Amino acid sequence: MINVGVLGATGAVGQRFVQLLANHPWFQLTTLTASERSAGKPYGRIVNWRLDAPFPEAVADRIVSPTTVEAVKDLDIVFSALPADIAGTLEAEIAEAGVIVCSNASSHRMDPDVPLLIAEINPDHIGMIELQHDSGRDGCIVTNPNxxxxxxxxxxxxxxxxxxxxxxxxxxxxxxxxxxxxxxxxxxxxxxxxxxxxxxxxxxxxxxxxxxxxxxxxxxxxxxxxxxxxxxxxxxxxxxxxxxxxxxxxxxxxxxxxxxxxxxxxxxxxxxxxxxxxxxxxxxxxxxxxxxxxxxxxxxxxxxxxxxxxxxxxxNTIRGAAGSSVLNAELLKTKGYI
Structure with missing residues (x-):
């Protein structure tokens, strides 16, 4: 299995990521991060679940980690539901540490070496990952659009x-x-x-x-x-x-x-x-x-x-956010990037 995590797992898009990944056939959801005040507590206790889908009980006892590079550096993929002001620096640091970042944040969408990807619409743009590798980045950032x-x-x-x-x-x-x-x-x-x-x-x-x-x-x-x-x-x-x-x-x-x-x-x-x-x-x-x-x-x-x-x-929160990011990661796997 491919070990994955969600950055900002308690917000609206973070909850969608958790819902879509909790029973994913390819990805094993091992890490959930949130703010310092939530870190160290079980996810089921601190999340105010507001989706129309049932809460995935399999992650209820998962201890929430702080949103840091250290918390996710051993994962294969992280899915980012972070606010743009936090995502800009942190996502880059995580990618430098060798992790694939599939981000819903706007911080890196228009970067010249970052794919702005809708899997079925512009799959060839995945080749932009090589530009990041050429610049010395061990991991990569792949964004989905607004x-x-x-x-x-x-x-x-x-x-x-x-x-x-x-x-x-x-x-x-x-x-x-x-x-x-x-x-x-x-x-x-x-x-x-x-x-x-x-x-x-x-x-x-x-x-x-x-x-x-x-x-x-x-x-x-x-x-x-x-x-x-x-x-x-x-x-x-x-x-x-x-x-x-x-x-x-x-x-x-x-x-x-x-x-x-x-x-x-x-x-x-x-x-x-x-x-x-x-x-x-x-x-x-x-x-x-x-x-x-x-x-x-x-x-x-x-x-x-x-x-x-x-x-x-x-x-807007499934195709327009978390679902597109998960689909992008699935495309990365089929193309051999994971």
Whole structure:
């Protein structure tokens, strides 16, 4: 078995990592880290489990470690759910110690030698790991994108051969994206908040790296503009996007591209049967009905219409965070990096 740990195991994304890894067929979850005040105590006693999935009793008695290099240096992989201000330095130190870091944090996403990876979308970018090894790093850092970026980038892939010129996107993002304590109830109940700090900047930059080409030395970013407006809405899980794409195709060609697109590989444990599910119904996807499709790993696309315009939706803490990071690690294993 491959020994793995979770950095920041008590938060919203950390709990998702624990849920997905507790009974994973390839990975053995041996280490959970949290703040100093939680270290030394059983995970089941200190975690306030808030997921809609049952608490994995197998980790209830696992003693929580402090979030340090020393705590994880003997592991094969660590999954990072750390805040960006902590992740920046610590993830680099862990990678220098020879450990593979699969990170959900934003700190290293745009580093020129770090893959910003969606396993089925840009698997060839995994070759960027060699750039890190060439610089003397024994381990490596692999990041997954921002939650809404994952939905947008995945939904754009079938249109890439159609010469995308520009993308405009408006998001309706769930409150779980802000963490358990991120938005007071009185602020979001009966309300829509038309601002999410740094979200629009991430959505306008990250997809161009993800959908660009890796030439063996660097990423040649995708050559189209993105304009994003991000809104927080009173939904617990599931980010919805309204997308407008200017591309060199008509509606029929766009629909055909979506109908024919398939993931470049299959069979990884966390991979859904459908990376993209295409709806023909005029009122789908819907957050409550479709966010758990494919175990929360499927991105749903519907209302494809003249323009080209469509709606995309996915589960923000599974496909948009922990699930994508676990799937990235599974890809690393199949490619011989673990």
């Amino acid at each position: 939650c809404s970026t994952i939905m947008l980038s995945s939904s754009l892939v079938p249109l890439l051969p159609k010469q995308i010129e520009s993308v405009t996107v408006a998001t309706l993002q769930a409150i779980s994206g802000a963490g358990f304590d991120g938005i007071p109830g009185m602020a979001i109940c009966d309300n829509v908040i038309p601002y999410i700090g740094s979200e629009e900047e991430k959505m306008e930059s990250e997809p161009r790296k993800i959908l660009g080409s890796f030439n063996g030395a660097e990423i040649e970013q995708a050559d189209f503009s993105i304009s994003a407006s991000c809104n927080r809405v009173p939904v617990i899980d599931g980010h919805m996007l309204s997308v407008w794409v200017k591309a060199g195709c008509d509606l029929n060609e766009a629909k055909k591209a979506y109908a024919e697109w398939r993931a470049p590989f299959s069979g990884l444990p966390t991979q859904p049967e459908e990376t993209l599910h295409i709806f023909e119904e005029p009122d789908r996807p819907q957050t409550r009905l479709d966010r758990n499709r494919g175990g929360g790993m499927t991105v749903s696309v519907g209302r494809i219409r003249e323009g080209i315009r469509y709606t995309a939706m996915g589960h």
